[in-house]
Amino acid sequence: MKSARELSTNKKKRIVIIGGVAAGTSAASKAKRIDPNADVKIIQEESVVSYAACGIPYVIEGVINNFEELIERPPDVFKSKYDIDVIVNTRAHKIDSFRKQVHATDLQSGKDTIFDYDFLVVATGARAVVPNIKGVNQKGVFFIRNYSDGVKINDSTRTRDVHSSIIAGAGLIGLEMVEAFKKRGHTGRGDMDVTVVEMADHILPSLLDKNMAKIVERELEANGVKIILGERVEEILGRDGQIKGIRTSAKRNIDSDFIVLGTGVRPNSEIARDAGVELGYANAIKVDEYMRTNIPDIFAAGDCATARNYITNKDTYVPLGTTANKQGRVAGENVAGGNTRFRGIAGSAITKVFDLFIGKTGLTSEEGIRNGFDPVEEVIESITRAGYYPGNKPIWIKIVADRKSGRVLGSQIVGGEGVKERIDLIALALLLKADIRDLASYDACYVPPASPVWEPINIAASQTAKLVI
Numbered sequence: 001m002k003s004a005r006e007l008s009t010n011k012k013k014r015i016v017i018i019g020g021v022a023a024g025t026s027a028a029s030k031a032k033r034i035d036p037n038a039d040v041k042i043i044q045e046e047s048v049v050s051y052a053a054c055g056i057p058y059v060i061e062g063v064i065n066n067f068e069e070l071i072e073r074p075p076d077v078f079k080s081k082y083d084i085d086v087i088v089n090t091r092a093h094k095i096d097s098f099r100k101q102v103h104a105t106d107l108q109s110g111k112d113t114i115f116d117y118d119f120l121v122v123a124t125g126a127r128a129v130v131p132n133i134k135g136v137n138q139k140g141v142f143f144i145r146n147y148s149d150g151v152k153i154n155d156s157t158r159t160r161d162v163h164s165s166i167i168a169g170a171g172l173i174g175l176e177m178v179e180a181f182k183k184r185g186h187t188g189r190g191d192m193d194v195t196v197v198e199m200a201d202h203i204l205p206s207l208l209d210k211n212m213a214k215i216v217e218r219e220l221e222a223n224g225v226k227i228i229l230g231e232r233v234e235e236i237l238g239r240d241g242q243i244k245g246i247r248t249s250a251k252r253n254i255d256s257d258f259i260v261l262g263t264g265v266r267p268n269s270e271i272a273r274d275a276g277v278e279l280g281y282a283n284a285i286k287v288d289e290y291m292r293t294n295i296p297d298i299f300a301a302g303d304c305a306t307a308r309n310y311i312t313n314k315d316t317y318v319p320l321g322t323t324a325n326k327q328g329r330v331a332g333e334n335v336a337g338g339n340t341r342f343r344g345i346a347g348s349a350i351t352k353v354f355d356l357f358i359g360k361t362g363l364t365s366e367e368g369i370r371n372g373f374d375p376v377e378e379v380i381e382s383i384t385r386a387g388y389y390p391g392n393k394p395i396w397i398k399i400v401a402d403r404k405s406g407r408v409l410g411s412q413i414v415g416g417e418g419v420k421e422r423i424d425l426i427a428l429a430l431l432l433k434a435d436i437r438d439l440a441s442y443d444a445c446y447v448p449p450a451s452p453v454w455e456p457i458n459i460a461a462s463q464t465a466k467l468v469i
Contacts, residue, residue, distance in 0.1 A: 013038040015335050016102050016115050018092045018271070019123030020044030021051060021146075022321050023302025025073070026328030027121045027335070028084050034336035041085045041115060042078070043092045043104050048147050049075055054321050056150035057173070061180035067151055087113075095120065095275035097295050119297050119335035122277070122285060123328060124268035126303035126319050131263050135236030140243035140258040144173055145265060153260065158243075162257035163193055166246055168233045170198035171206060172351045174262035175216075178225055179354055194225050195254055197246070199232035207349060207360045211379065212412045215396055216353055223354045228252070233259075265319055267304045280306045282317035289341040291331035299335055301327035310344035311362055311409060311430055312371045318347045346410075348427045350420055359423035362410025362430045365400050374403040376467035382456035384418045386448035393417050397460040399426070401436040406468045408434050411460075418450075422457055436465045 015031050017024045020042040028040050042049065050072040058064045075086035087104070090113070094103035102115040128143040130136060140158045143149055153159055165181050167174045174196060182194045196203070202213035203220070217227055231248040236259060238244050245255040267284040269277075278294040280286030285300040287293055289308065293300055302324035306315040323345050330342040350359040368375035379398040385391065393416025400410040411426040413419045429439055440462040444455035 013336065014116055014118045015040045015121070016117035016119075017042045017121040017123055018095075018102065019121075019125055019302065019304070020046070020049035020086060020088070021053065021123075021125055021302075022324035023125070023305075023328035023331070024121070024123035025050040025078075026325045027123060027299075027301060027332035028078070029082060030329045030332030031336040032082050032084055034333050034338055036083075038336055039085075040083075041087065043090050043102065043115065044086060044088045045091045045107070046147060047088050049073070049078070049086055049088065051147050052321075053146060053150075056144065056147070057176035057180040059150060060154050060177070061183050067147065067154070070147070092124075092271060095122075095271055095277075095298070097275050097277075097298060100297065117297075120299065121291075121328075121331045121335060122272050122293075122298065122300040122304060123302045123324075123331075124271060124304045125324075126265040126267045128261070129264040129266050131233070131261065133233055133236055135238055135243070136261075138236060138238040138241050138243050140238075141236060142258065142260045144177060144260055144262060156258075158258045164256045165192055165194050166233075166254060166256040166259040167194065167196045167262060168246075168259060169262035169264070170196050170200075170203035170227075171262055171264070172204070172349065174198075174260075175203065175220075175353050176351060177260050177262065178220065179223075179352075182223060182225060191224055195228065195256070196220070196225060197228045197231060197233055197248060197254075199230065199249075201230050203227065203229070204351075204358065207351075207358065208412050208414075209364055209366075209398070212396065212398055212414055215414045216356060216358055219354050219356045228254075233261075265303070267317065267319070269304050272298070272300065272304070281315045282306075284317045286315065287327075289343070290334050290339070291327055291342060292334075297335075299331040301331040307342075308344040309347065311346060314371070316345070316347070318345060318349075320349060322348070343431070346427045346430045348423060350423060355416055356414055357417065357419035359413045359419045360411070361423050361427040362408070363400060364410060364412070368400060368402070368409050373407075373409060375400050375409055376403045376464060377401070378460060378463040378467065380456065380460045380463055382454075382459060383452050384415060384456075385450065386452055389448040391449075395419070395422075395456055397422070397456050399436065399439065399457075399460045399464045401464050401468055403467065404469055406435040406437060406465070408436050408439060408461075418456075425457065436461050436468055440465050 078084040128145040303319035348361040365375040395415030
């Protein structure tokens, strides 16, 4: 690749970034730190930048007071503190890779602007999938992906002072919205009636196996949530353009005041594709470990881009804020003259559902088989503190390893506390290609308020190691 350092020292590098959330702002900030003299511009379609999309359910629930608290830095701070220009309410609609220009339109004035670049970072993110369902355009049907989606849900009269709601899709964001609405409730009349509809045979199908998902399903039901599995929303029923309920693929009718569709996301890769940039897994922009695309001086990062799984060594698409921030930093450093690599992902993710934390990293056994491994697994139930110490909580740990090599392949953990640090430990073991016997024998610390004397990871790994040849 042509290094940014090869540009004349008498000329400011022009770095344009399309997208101003996690990956885009991380790229801009890192580029400016590496080359303070660079001319860095962010083109952002939304009216806000640098916001924590993962916090949206907690504003709706009422844990966070307002959406403004999710904004890390407004545009004027980027300019005054970092000398980064942020152009909001502006849609980039064309990349001319030959002339090295980005064509954009101001969404308020309609004015077109052309931005010249030496290096370009595409960080256009992803959008909610709009399913082909009859009645999807009625009032009371919501999607949840970005800042404006969250504000729309929160401020709508359709979601306040009502009795019932349906969440279609029991993935990460779907279940976080389930808890948000259940706790927000129906003003003055008790809890809202919340039903989650999932087409798979268990909740969190991309995160958990069925036996681990059962633990979470019990928690949902204990908190009054109705779960419908193995059915999809076939039609959104309404009258006079307003939702009244749904009909599922099993011809089940369910009344509801509104519905949130959490049916997946799709990368915003079209602008790159139309410029000749190669797409990869799931139609995300194909990048290498330096975040380079196939076109010189065009990089990509975040929810619009692929990521290399460091267990399978294959490209994948797992749109998460952690990945977006890391990829953005790598892209930003490299467009400014660096030569750093993104080491990949294990698909590590965590969420909270009422009093349980749920985490996953690496592969399930089924994913292991598809990728040529011979997986074995074991599940243990343990506790998070010494048995006699107050506040003890249960924890369930599944570890997957390769039968022949003993290599750790993945883990799923569900528990009342202590989930994140244990999932993070196993994610590191995956990066280091650790053996299951390493996890069984590492020297874990112990204090009664924080753990039992036998660390649950040691126990789970020891049980799994018995299955390794």
